[in-house]
Amino acid sequence: MTDPAITPDLVAAHGLTSDEYDRILDIVGREPTFTELGIFSAMWNEHCSYKSSKRYLRTLPTTGPQVICGPGENAGVVDIGNGLACVFKMESHNHPSYIEPYQGAATGVGGILRDVFTMGARPVAAMNALSFGSPDHPRTRRLVHGVVEGIGGYGNCFGVPTVGGEIRFHPSYDGNCLVNAFAAGIARSDAIFYSAASGVGRPVVYLGARTGRDGVGGATMASAEFDDTIEEKRPTVQVGDPFTEKRLMEATLELMVTGAVVSIQDMGAAGLTCSAVEMGDKGGLGIRLDLDRVPVREDAMTAYEMMLSESQERMLMVLDPEREAQARAVFDKWELDFAVVGETIADDRFVVVHGGETMADLPLSTLASSAPEYDRPWDPTPPPDPLGHVEPVDPIDALRAIVGSADHCAKDWVIRQYDTQVMADTLVVPSHDAGVIRVHGTDTALAFTADVTPRYVVADPVEGGRQAVAEAYRNLVARGARPLAATDNLNFGNPEKPRIMGQLVGAIQGIGEACDALGMPIVSGNVSLYNETDGRGILPTPTIGAVGLIEPAGSRIAGRARAGMVALLLGHPGTHMGRSAFLWCVQGREDGAPPPVDLQAERAHGAFLLANRAYVTACTDLSDGGLALAAFTLAEAGGTGVALDVSDQAVLFGEDQARYLLAVTFDAAEALMVAAGKAGVPLSMVGQFGGDSVTLGNSSAGLADLSAVFRERFEQVFG
Structure with a gap:
C-alpha cells in the first residue's frame, strides 16, 4: 500500500497546526513519512501531551508524607499503612462514549483498570462521574442506557465493585457527554511497578490481546471538537473484552512476582506509540520496534495502523532477558500473546521497522517530554451579576421539585446495573456521600468519592475549583475517613478560546489552593479539552476523585438516622x-x-x-x-x-x-x-x-x- 502524500489537508486532519508541522520538519530535517506523521499526531495531541495545561498543572500540590508516587505514572500511589498502598486514578472517555456509548464507556473502565494493575495493584474499587444533556433531549436516553450498560458490562464481568460516583444533567452536555472513570487498587508499598525503561539492549515485550484496527486515531479524535461529521468518527472507538482483561491482570500480577519486569506500561491512548515512547523517554533511552513481530488479528495491517491502534487489553514491558522463558510461560498459561517486539537502545531514537523497511526514525525525546507547550491567551471569568430577588416557595413544594429532578433523585436504577458487592469487601454501597471498602486482611477501610458542581465553576472558576475539592473532602469526612489524596479529571471546552482557557486556569488555581489547605495532594489525573459540539462548549467540569483512610474500619460513620435522634x-x-x-x-x-x-x-x-x-x-x-x-x-x-x-x-x-x-x-x-x-x-x-x-x-x-x-x-x- 502506497502512503498518501503529506499535504496541508492531511496535516490538519491529524490535528496538527502548520506551525507544529514546521517544527516537525525542523526536528526531522526532511518530510516525515506517513507513519511518522501519525506518531507526531498521537504524541502531540492534547490528550497525550497536555500542551495547553501542563504549565498550570505544575502548580498543583503533589507531595506529602503519605504520597509514594505522584503524577507522571500510570496512576498515583499513597501509603495506607500495614505495608500497603492504594493506587488510583480517574480518566475521561468522553468523546468515544458520545459516539458509541456502550463501547466508549466500557473501554474507559478497562483503560483505568489497566492503569491500576500496571502499577502492581489488584483493583478493589471503581467509580464513575457522568454528565449528560437535558433529560428531554432526543439523544440523552440512549446515551444514559449505553454508558451505564457499558460501565456495568465491563466492570461486572471483570469483577470489581462499583462503590460510588455521580450523575448530572444539563443542556450544555447535549452534544458532548462526559464519562469519567475511576479505579483504585491495593498493592504492597514496596512492590510498586513503574514505566521508566532501564538498561540498554533489553527486550521490549508486547503482552495481552492482539492488535486490530479498532481505535486507530482515537487519541487525536479525543482532542478535537465535534461537528456534523461525528458519525465518521465511529471507527476510532475501541472495542473491549473484560474477560481478556481479567486474564491479563492475573497474568501481569503473576509475572510481577517472578522479578522479570523491569518496567511496564499500559497501552492506552495512542496505543503502541505512546506506551513505547513514554517508557523510553522516562528512562532516557531509545526504543527500536519490529512490527513484524506484533501479534495482529487483521490481515495486511500497515505500520501506521499498528502504531496508532488503540485495541484494548494490551501492555508493553521491558523484560529482564534472563527471565524470558519464565515470563513467556506465565502468559502461555493464561492463553495471552507474549511477543518480543523490540529492544531498548542507547541512542535517543524511536525506530520502527516493518517488512524490512524503516517506517519511522525519530528523536524519541522530541515526541514526549519535548512536545509543544503553549501559554495560550486567557481571559479571567468576570464576576457574576448579584443574585436578584428570589421568590418565596412553599418549602415542601421546593423539596419535592428537587428530589424529583434528574440530578437529585435516587439513582437506584443505575446502581442496580453495577455489581457493588463482588470481592465481598464493600462496607458502604454507592450513596450520596462516599462508598467504603474493607482493606482485606487488615482492620482498616478506604472511602472513595467523586465530586464537582459545574454551575459553580462556570460562574467563578476559582471558587468552583475550591468547592469541588472541599466537597470531596467533606464526603470522605462524613464517612469518618481521613482524606489522603485526590485525582483530578479536568473536562473543559476549546482551550484556544480565551474564555474557556480562563476557566481552566481559574479552576486549577482553586483546586490547588484547596488541596494545599486541606492536605489532600493531587497524585494523578487527566485533562479532557475540546468538549464542544458546533462551537458550543460544556459547563467547565473539573471532577475531583478522592480517597480517605478509615482506621479502624469499625469507626466508619455508616449508620442510619432513627426515630428519636x-x-x-x-x-x-x-x-x-x-x-x-x-x-x-x-x-x-x-x-x-x-x-x-x-x-x-x-x-x-x-x-x-x-x-x-x-x-x-x-x-x-x-x-x-x-x-x-x-x-x-x-x-x-x-x-x-x-x-x-x-x-x-x-x-x-x-x-x-x-x-x-x-x-x-x-x-x-x-x-x-x-x-x-x-x-x-x-x-x-x-x-x-x-x-x-x-x-x-x-x-x-x-x-x-x-x-x-x-x-x-x-x-x-x-x-
Whole structure:
C-alpha cells in the first residue's frame, strides 16, 4: 500500500497546526513519512501531551508524607499503612462514549483498570462521574442506557465493585457527554511497578490481546471538537473484552512476582506509540520496534495502523532477558500473546521497522517530554451579576421539585446495573456521600468519592475549583475517613478560546489552593479539552476523585438516622442562594455567585467531626439542596420522618460550605455541644428525626409520598 502524500489537508486532519508541522520538519530535517506523521499526531495531541495545561498543572500540590508516587505514572500511589498502598486514578472517555456509548464507556473502565494493575495493584474499587444533556433531549436516553450498560458490562464481568460516583444533567452536555472513570487498587508499598525503561539492549515485550484496527486515531479524535461529521468518527472507538482483561491482570500480577519486569506500561491512548515512547523517554533511552513481530488479528495491517491502534487489553514491558522463558510461560498459561517486539537502545531514537523497511526514525525525546507547550491567551471569568430577588416557595413544594429532578433523585436504577458487592469487601454501597471498602486482611477501610458542581465553576472558576475539592473532602469526612489524596479529571471546552482557557486556569488555581489547605495532594489525573459540539462548549467540569483512610474500619460513620435522634448542624445556618439547586430545579434560574469556600473552616469542621465521630450515628455533608435535602436524604435512608425547626428559605436551601448534618442520640448531642464549645466550632440543633412525615417549618408532607418521587423518578424518565 502506497502512503498518501503529506499535504496541508492531511496535516490538519491529524490535528496538527502548520506551525507544529514546521517544527516537525525542523526536528526531522526532511518530510516525515506517513507513519511518522501519525506518531507526531498521537504524541502531540492534547490528550497525550497536555500542551495547553501542563504549565498550570505544575502548580498543583503533589507531595506529602503519605504520597509514594505522584503524577507522571500510570496512576498515583499513597501509603495506607500495614505495608500497603492504594493506587488510583480517574480518566475521561468522553468523546468515544458520545459516539458509541456502550463501547466508549466500557473501554474507559478497562483503560483505568489497566492503569491500576500496571502499577502492581489488584483493583478493589471503581467509580464513575457522568454528565449528560437535558433529560428531554432526543439523544440523552440512549446515551444514559449505553454508558451505564457499558460501565456495568465491563466492570461486572471483570469483577470489581462499583462503590460510588455521580450523575448530572444539563443542556450544555447535549452534544458532548462526559464519562469519567475511576479505579483504585491495593498493592504492597514496596512492590510498586513503574514505566521508566532501564538498561540498554533489553527486550521490549508486547503482552495481552492482539492488535486490530479498532481505535486507530482515537487519541487525536479525543482532542478535537465535534461537528456534523461525528458519525465518521465511529471507527476510532475501541472495542473491549473484560474477560481478556481479567486474564491479563492475573497474568501481569503473576509475572510481577517472578522479578522479570523491569518496567511496564499500559497501552492506552495512542496505543503502541505512546506506551513505547513514554517508557523510553522516562528512562532516557531509545526504543527500536519490529512490527513484524506484533501479534495482529487483521490481515495486511500497515505500520501506521499498528502504531496508532488503540485495541484494548494490551501492555508493553521491558523484560529482564534472563527471565524470558519464565515470563513467556506465565502468559502461555493464561492463553495471552507474549511477543518480543523490540529492544531498548542507547541512542535517543524511536525506530520502527516493518517488512524490512524503516517506517519511522525519530528523536524519541522530541515526541514526549519535548512536545509543544503553549501559554495560550486567557481571559479571567468576570464576576457574576448579584443574585436578584428570589421568590418565596412553599418549602415542601421546593423539596419535592428537587428530589424529583434528574440530578437529585435516587439513582437506584443505575446502581442496580453495577455489581457493588463482588470481592465481598464493600462496607458502604454507592450513596450520596462516599462508598467504603474493607482493606482485606487488615482492620482498616478506604472511602472513595467523586465530586464537582459545574454551575459553580462556570460562574467563578476559582471558587468552583475550591468547592469541588472541599466537597470531596467533606464526603470522605462524613464517612469518618481521613482524606489522603485526590485525582483530578479536568473536562473543559476549546482551550484556544480565551474564555474557556480562563476557566481552566481559574479552576486549577482553586483546586490547588484547596488541596494545599486541606492536605489532600493531587497524585494523578487527566485533562479532557475540546468538549464542544458546533462551537458550543460544556459547563467547565473539573471532577475531583478522592480517597480517605478509615482506621479502624469499625469507626466508619455508616449508620442510619432513627426515630428519636437529634438533627445537629455542624457549621453556620445557610444564607447563600446563588447558583443553588433551589434556583435551578424550582425556578429554572442559573444566576448569582457560587457560595464562597472558607478553607480554614472546612479543615476545622472536618477535624472536629473526625475527632468526635464516635458520637455520630449518621452524617452527610451539606451541598446541593442545602439543609432541606440533606435532612430528607438522611431521614429517607433510615426510613423515618424528620422535622426541621426552620422556615426561612435561605436557611433551608442555602448552599453555604463547610457544613454537615448529623443524626445523633440525645446523649451524644449533649456531649457534642460541649465539645463544640471547647473547639470553637458552630454546632446547633435544627430538628429531630421520627414520625412518618417530613416537616420544614410549618409545611409538611408524608415521607412515603416524597420517597416515592425520590425513588421512582429516574426510572420513570430513563428506565
